[in-house]
Amino acid sequence: MQNKHGDFVWYELQTSDIDAAKRFYGPLLEWQFSLSSAEAPRYETCLAQDNHIRQTHEVGGILELTPEMQEGGCSPAWLGYIEVDDMTQACKKLTDAGGKILMPVKSINDVGDVCVVSDPQNAPFYLICSSGAKNSLAFAHDRPRPGHCAWNELVTSDKNAAQAFYQSQFGWTQDGSMDMGDMGSYDFIRHRNMIGAMMNIPAPGLPPFWNFYFRVANIDKAVKYITDNDGTITQDPMEIPGGEFVISAQDPQGANFQLIGTRGDS
Incomplete structure (x- = not known):
C-alpha cells in the first residue's frame, strides 16, 4: 500500500x-549500508532485515555534515521525514500556520522533492513528496521489527498548540493519554495507526525536538553495547505499558536516539 499524506516514511x-x-x-x-552518494554531502542508506517476510529493505539514511553545514549551525541529530501529497501546497500551508522553511525544496532523482521545515515551536523535520508508488516500511506500525522505528515522540514547549498544528497539516488525531504527574499528560497520536505521542518539555530551556525509538531484540544487550562503544546512556531502561523497556542514549558524535525492546535472554 502506498504511503499517505502524513505518514512517517524515512529517518x-x-x-x-x-x-x-x-x-x-x-x-x-x-543494519547494513549502501552508498547512495559519494559526493559531498556523502549519504548512506540503512537497510534492515524483516525476518517476518525474509526481506531486507531501506529504513533510513546517514548524511555526513560538511564543514560548511557545521559552520552554519548543523550538529549531529536524527530527523524524520513526513510524506505530503503536494510539496508546494504543503509548504504554503505550513508557513501560513506558523511553521518555517529551514531548507528550500530540493528535487532528488528517484526520491522526490524534500525540504527541511520546523513547526511553530521550532521542532525540525523533513517534508517529502515521494516520486513513484514505492511504499516505505521504515516505520513499523503493524508489528515489532528490529532495526525499524517503532515510535515517534514530539517533545515540545506547547503540546496543545503542537497537536493543533500537526492535525491541521497531516490529519493526526489524539487517541488517549497517560498521566505523567508534574510533567502533564503523554498524549498518544494516531494517523490511521498509532504513530507516537506528544509531551511537554520536562526541563525549562530545552528546544523542542522529535525522538525516534528504534527497536532492538534485547534492551540490556543494547545498553552494554552502547557503553562499550563510546556511546552514552542518558536514560536508564524504563518499563512502559506492555512490559517492554525504553532507553535514551547519545551516539559517539553526539546525536540523541532512543531504543525500545524487551529484557531477558533474547
Whole structure:
C-alpha cells in the first residue's frame, strides 16, 4: 500500500563522521549500508532485515555534515521525514500556520522533492513528496521489527498548540493519554495507526525536538553495547505499558536516539 499524506516514511541521521556512525549503528541495530552518494554531502542508506517476510529493505539514511553545514549551525541529530501529497501546497500551508522553511525544496532523482521545515515551536523535520508508488516500511506500525522505528515522540514547549498544528497539516488525531504527574499528560497520536505521542518539555530551556525509538531484540544487550562503544546512556531502561523497556542514549558524535525492546535472554 502506498504511503499517505502524513505518514512517517524515512529517518535520517545527520553526523560529523559517517564511517564512525556506521560502525556504531550497524551492530546495534543490525543494519547494513549502501552508498547512495559519494559526493559531498556523502549519504548512506540503512537497510534492515524483516525476518517476518525474509526481506531486507531501506529504513533510513546517514548524511555526513560538511564543514560548511557545521559552520552554519548543523550538529549531529536524527530527523524524520513526513510524506505530503503536494510539496508546494504543503509548504504554503505550513508557513501560513506558523511553521518555517529551514531548507528550500530540493528535487532528488528517484526520491522526490524534500525540504527541511520546523513547526511553530521550532521542532525540525523533513517534508517529502515521494516520486513513484514505492511504499516505505521504515516505520513499523503493524508489528515489532528490529532495526525499524517503532515510535515517534514530539517533545515540545506547547503540546496543545503542537497537536493543533500537526492535525491541521497531516490529519493526526489524539487517541488517549497517560498521566505523567508534574510533567502533564503523554498524549498518544494516531494517523490511521498509532504513530507516537506528544509531551511537554520536562526541563525549562530545552528546544523542542522529535525522538525516534528504534527497536532492538534485547534492551540490556543494547545498553552494554552502547557503553562499550563510546556511546552514552542518558536514560536508564524504563518499563512502559506492555512490559517492554525504553532507553535514551547519545551516539559517539553526539546525536540523541532512543531504543525500545524487551529484557531477558533474547
